[in-house]
Amino acid sequence: MRKGEVTKQHIINKSAELFNQKGYAGCSISEIMDATGLKKGGIYRFFSSKDEIALESFAYAVEMVGEHFTRAMEGNKTAIEKIISLFDVYADVVHHPPLRGGCPLLNTAVESDDTHPFLREQALAAMNGFLATIQSILSEGIENKELRPDIDRTSLASFIFANLEGSIMASKLEGDNQHVAFGKEHLFTYLRTLRIQN
Numbered sequence: 200m201r202k203g204e205v206t207k208q209h210i211i212n213k214s215a216e217l218f219n220q221k222g223y224a225g226c227s228i229s230e231i232m233d234a235t236g237l238k239k240g241g242i243y244r245f246f247s248s249k250d251e252i253a254l255e256s257f258a259y260a261v262e263m264v265g266e267h268f269t270r271a272m273e274g275n276k277t278a279i280e281k282i283i284s285l286f287d288v289y290a291d292v293v294h295h296p297p298l299r300g301g302c303p304l305l306n307t308a309v310e311s312d313d314t315h316p317f318l319r320e321q322a323l324a325a326m327n328g329f330l331a332t333i334q335s336i337l338s339e340g341i342e343n344k345e346l347r348p349d350i351d352r353t354s355l356a357s358f359i360f361a362n363l364e365g366s367i368m369a370s371k372l373e374g375d376n377q378h379v380a381f382g383k384e385h386l387f388t389y390l391r392t393l394r395i396q397n
Contacts, residue, residue: 203245206237206241206245207245209235210231210235210237210242210245210246210252211252211255211256211259212259213231213234213235214226214231214234214235214252214253214256215256215257215259215260215263215298215303216234216298216299216300217230217231217234218253218256218257218260218303218307219260219298219299219300219301219303219306220299220300221300222306222310223249223253223307223310223311223315223318224310224314228242228249231252250317253315253318254317254318254321257303257307257318257321257322257325258321260298260303261303261304261321261325263297263298264288264297264298264302264303264304267288267297268285268288268332271284271285271287271288272284272285272336277340277343277345278336278337278339278340278343278345278346279340279345279346279387279390279391279394281336282333282336282337282359282386282390283383283386283387283390285333285359285363286363286366286379286382286383286386287383289302289363289366289367289370289379290376290379290380290383291376292367292370292371292376292379293370293371293374293375293376301367301368301371302364302367304322304325304326304329304364305364305367305368307321307322308322308323308326326360329360330356330357330360333355333356333359333360334352334353334356337350337352337355337356338352344395345394345395346393346394346395347393347394347395350393355393359386362382362385362386363382365382366378366379366381366382366383367379
């Protein structure tokens with residue numbers, strides 16, 4: 200990477216952490232300057248506005264978390280194992296989340312719902328992408344004759360997604376990872392009822 204590209208990525212990395220911890224509205228350009236060690240001109244050399252920084256930072260955050268999910272699923276052979284492994288990414292969401300501040304999709308969705316349409320669109324696209332990934336895993340389980348063919352993949356993917364995000368929110372709010380552990384445990388119990396019995 201050239202020096203300019205390195206600097207731009209540095210701004211994105213630091214801004215992604217700030218936005219994920221403080222939110223879009225709660226994060227100022229001054230704080231981005233402090234976090235990056237750059238002056239305002241150095242930041243606006245690469246970005247036209249705070250909005251543009253937020254969009255690129257969110258895209259980076261989602262990509263980074265997606266890589267964590269991919270690594271978590273590696274080595275798992277069954278669809279159930281792959282889905283359950285998604286919870287492992289946030290097993291210690293209180294102290295060691297993939298990105299400081301928790302889940303960027305959850306945080307951005309809540310903040311942008313009624314206030315930032317451009318971020319809301321990005322969050323919605325990220326959610327739909329994640330749901331599609333879960334549906335694909337479920338389809339794989341059906342094709343491999345692991346899961347029952349009558350499963351409604353759309354509704355089940357929605358349930359899995361809501362379970363994961365809700366447990367992350369509860370654990371972050373209480374400062375206790377038990378909610379993610381509970382969500383994982385009960386989802387595993389439920390998914391086993393959907394297996395084809397040999």
